[in-house]
Every structure is written in C-alpha cells, then in structure tokens.
Amino acid sequence: MARYPATIEQLITAFMALPGVGRKTAERYVVYLLKQPPEVVGQLVATLTSAQQAVRLCERCFNFSNGKLCDICQSSQRDQTTVCVVSDGTAVAALEQAAGYHGTYHILGGTINQLEGIGPDQLHIKELVERVKQQAVTEVILGTNPDMTGEATALYVIDALKDSGVLVTRLARGLSAGSDIEYADDITLSSALENRKAV
C-alpha cells in the first residue's frame, strides 16, 4: 500500500528536487501546503509560472534580469569598469545587501566540480574574458566561495585572464565578525595573521 495517494507521492518527489530537501522535509512541505487554503498553493503556482516566463539572464553579467541587461549593468551609478566574479545570484544578493560595493558583477553559473561533471566550459568564463577585452574593465575581483570548488574556479579564472593585463584581486580572508578565535580553523587564522592591518 502506498504511503500517500499517488498524486501526493508525485508532489513529494517534485519537492525533493530542491537543494537539501530530503523525503521528510518534502513530506512536511506537502502536508503543510495541502492543509492551507487554496490561495496559498495558487500563489506558489502563479509566481513559479510568472518567474519562469519573465525572468531571463542579463546578456552581460548573467544575473537574473527582466530585460536584456540587468539593473546593475544598466545603472550609471555603478562603476562598469570593476567586475566582481561570483558563482551564482545568491552571492550577488548577499553582497548587495552588505552594501559598499559600487561595481558590477559577473555570474559564472556555478563552480568547477569534476565530481558533478561541471567543467570550465559550462561556466560563463569565456564570456568574462571576452567582456574584459571588449569593455574597459580595469579590475576583476574574485568573489567565489573560499571552499575547494570555489578556489579551483578562482585559479582557473586567474589563468584565463592572465593575458588580458587586467588587475585581478580577491576578497579578503580573515576572521568573521562575531566569531571566536578559539574556534577559527587554521587556514582562516593564518590568513588573518598574514593580512593583519595597522590600527
């Protein structure tokens, strides 16, 4: 006997496609949704449909956009000569919220990960090299995550840009705000020590 009616099982499977969602979490989402008034599910269906139809990728930076170019690439308030390279749109959202950055972005669309079969050709690295050549880009800031695949991707980008003569920098490494030195890992501590600043 199936544990849930077939339509519910299918919905659970569909939710399990989301990142980090296993069977139990998917069940919780589905049971919750089916207990809600029809408007809640209607709202989810409507926004999913319209987001999929309306949202496209900016032709220059590959961030989400409503038109050919995204708001940031079109803005005269932003320094179009500085490009921060990140793996995906969530990093842009985090950097924008922190504020203080007035340049533009370039979204690679992931990181190099041989285990998952993602090579440099699936990422927007060619387009970055082309963009640096075509536009008057003076600085490329590497903003990939400081983890294994992020570092590998950063190294690849450095290599791809070495003939272009553009200044390549990367986000500073050090102690996170509110963290505890006692629990900081070795690599973070060495970075913090190496990059110490006069006060």
Next chain:
Amino acid sequence: MARYPATIEQLITAFMALPGVGRKTAERYVVYLLKQPPEVVGQLVATLTSAQQAVRLCERCFNFSNGKLCDICQSSQRDQTTVCVVSDGTAVAALEQAAGYHGTYHILGGTINQLEGIGPDQLHIKELVERVKQQAVTEVILGTNPDMTGEATALYVIDALKDSGVLVTRLARGLSAGSDIEYADDITLSSALENRKAV
C-alpha cells in the same frame, strides 16, 4: 534597488510560506529552480495543481484520500475496530512505514495550541467521538506527539471519550532505538524505568 527582480522576490516570498523556510533557504530554492531546465519547474507546477485538485480528505478518518474513503478505511485487511489518533498525515506515513499496525487512523488535523489560536473545535475530535459511538470501535490508541501541545490534545481526547466506554491506550514511552542513556532526558528515563519489561 531591489535585490532580485520583482517576480523573483514574489517567488521567494511564496516559498517562505513553507514551514521552517526562511529568506536564505527560499532564495536557495528559487535560484536553484530558475537554473534548472523548464521541465523541473513545469513538473512542480503540474503536480501542485493536480494534487490540490485530486486530493481530498477521507470522510471517516480525515487522512488524504483520492475518494470518499481512504485506502485504509476501505481495506478489509485492516482492523476497523482499532483507531490510532494522530495529529496529521505525516504521523500516519511514519507508522505505516514502521509497519506492524493493522488498525485504522483518525487524523485530528493539528494539536490544541492556544498560542496559535487552535482550540479543540478546529480539530476533528467531535468526529472521533461520533465515530467511536457509531462504529464498533473497541480501542482508541493515542498517537499524538509526546510534546506539550500533543499531550494537551491527548488529555482533551481522553476526556471527550470518557463517556463512550471505549478502551483508550497510548503509545509506549521509553528510550529510542540507537539512543544513548547518558543523553536521555529525565522524563524519558523515568518512563523507561517505570515501563520496564521482563526479559
């Protein structure tokens, strides 16, 4: 400047309606979904729509069902005189998977929770009392969660059934399989001691 285009912001808000999903998790889901081929979102939209249309509640036990009565309430293999009372459908799924139970269920549709404004009248307790009277129910097993609202609900159900003369039992309390006595809480340990069995 909005952090994402408006359609994406709306989709993020829609996902934040799910239980336990905050802004960051919703962002991850949305960015992931919009990176997938259109079929993935299409599948989610289609299953959401069909589940909402096809799924109804069993008229007897209030579990999810495709027809008037659910598979369990219709089955001649199940002991229709034993009813396990649970708060929602996820508990049924867990008990069915564990197997070994051959009776039926009664889904209350939540637990009594004054803070969230859920009183006994919003739960299917009246229907349980009626069901026990009308059908030849001989045993009601309390299967609400062993937490504060679950216990309060169980007490209310016990009280509601006290005139019906039906045998009311509850699921055993004790140490979980694979757990560690050192980390068991006091209430669990007292229950385990009190309910000890001869070997």
